[in-house]
Amino acid sequence: MPERRRRRPSRPVRTPTRPTHEPVEKRDPLGRMALFSEIEPEPPPPGLLWIECSSCLAETPVSPVDLARAALPFSLHLPFVRHFHSLMRCPACSRRTWVRVSIRR
Numbered sequence: 336m337p338e339r340r341r342r343r344p345s346r347p348v349r350t351p352t353r354p355t356h357e358p359v360e361k362r363d364p365l366g367r368m369a370l371f372s373e374i375e376p377e378p379p380p381p382g383l384l385w386i387e388c389s390s391c392l393a394e395t396p397v398s399p400v401d402l403a404r405a406a407l408p409f410s411l412h413l414p415f416v417r418h419f420h421s422l423m424r425c426p427a428c429s430r431r432t433w434v435r436v437s438i439r440r
Contacts (some may be wrong), residue, residue: 340413342414345350358393363380365407383396383397383398383438383439384396384397384398384399384402384436384437384438385397385434385436385438385439386402386405386425386426386427386434386436386438387419387434387437388425388427388428388430388432388434388436389418389419389434389435390428390432391425391428391430391432393425393428395425395426397426401426402436404425405423405425405426406421406423406424409431410422410423411423418435419433419434419435420433420435420436421433421434421435421436422434
C-alpha cells in the first residue's frame with residue numbers, strides 16, 4: 336500500500352505593511368523613543384551644601400539636615416587645614432573619611 340502524506344494547511348497570505356510617513360514622535364511617543372532616550376538630570380537647586388569626598392572623589396549635594404545626619408554620631412572639623420577639613424561619613428560611599436563641605440550658589 337502506498338503511504339499517504341497529509342497535506343499541511345496552507346499558510347495565510349500576508350500583505351506587506353506600508354511604512355507611514357509620519358514623524359516618529361507622532362507614531363510612537365512613549366515606546367521606542369522612551370526606551371532609548373537619555374534622561375537629562377536636573378541641576379540641583381542653588382544654595383545647597385556640597386560634600387566632596389577624599390576617598391571616592393564624589394561631589395554630592397546635600398541639605399542641611401543630611402549634613403547633620405552625616406556628621407553624627409562623630410565628626411571632627413579642622414578649619415585651618417587647606418583641602419579636606421572635616422572627618423565625617425561620605426553620603427556617596429558611606430565611609431568615614433576626610434571631606435570638604437562647601438556652599439555653591
